[in-house]
Amino acid sequence: MKILVPVKRAIDYNVKVRVKADNSAVDLTNAKMSINPFCEIAVEEAVRLKEKGVATEVVVVSIGDKSCQEQIRTALALGADRGLQIDTTESLDSLQVAKLLAKVVEEESPELVILGKQAIDSDNNQTGQMLAALCGMPQGTFASEVSIADGKVSVTREVDGGLQTVQLSLPAVVTTDLRLNEPRYATLPNIMKAKRKPMAVKAAADYGVELASNVEIIKVEPPAQRSGGVKVADVAELVEKLKTEAKVI
Secondary structure, eight states: OEEEEEOOEEEOTTSOOEEOTTSSSEEOTTOOEEEOHHHHHHHHHHHHHHHTTSOSEEEEEEEESGGGHHHHHHHHHTTOSEEEEEEOOSOOOHHHHHHHHHHHHHHHOOSEEEEESOOTTTOOOOHHHHHHHHHTOOEEEEEEEEEEETTEEEEEEEETTEEEEEEEESSEEEEEOGGGOOOOOOOHHHHHHHTTSOEEEEEGGGGTOOOOOSOOOOOOOOOOOOOOOOOOSSHHHHHHHHHHTSOOO
């Protein structure tokens, strides 16, 4: 079984995000970049399936300029077998990304596609669902547990009412939630081995996908600063402030 794992280059979750002075975008100058945390969980799950003997090959794909090769190499160090960079400098929205990934699925013919449920920069939670629709594959989103047997994948997913288990025929698309696993750390020997693992580079334009984004960013603003707390003399004053100022009761 071949597993395809799309990964995204995003600002490291430990970094305090800054907005450009003209409010046009997030300031990436000297910002530490990493694999999107949900994508890292997807890589870990694919590697675990390979270690169990369920999968035979794990292929990692990332879309972006040359800088995203760093994240592909990280995924290779975590246990993936080979990488693919789809080279483009365009700023793509979820639909363009899903269309490019659909072309990769057509080319690679994986039995399973595992990707993060969302990226922590755009927070759209769209690409996995769009990819499944474009490929005509069943989908299991927000997976907290994945098991494969008899040509089917069982996905336990988190919903508002608790947990729901769905069984999908392969090939299928699965998106990962935080509780699926805890990604391992890449060891130094595996980091060195990753440098010798194959990584192909293909131009995004070669896939015949319209790369112009249909999404326009009007303005980017940082979260509003929280105002300081106030002390109240008694419960009656607290209730009054909750009614008149906070307007929560």
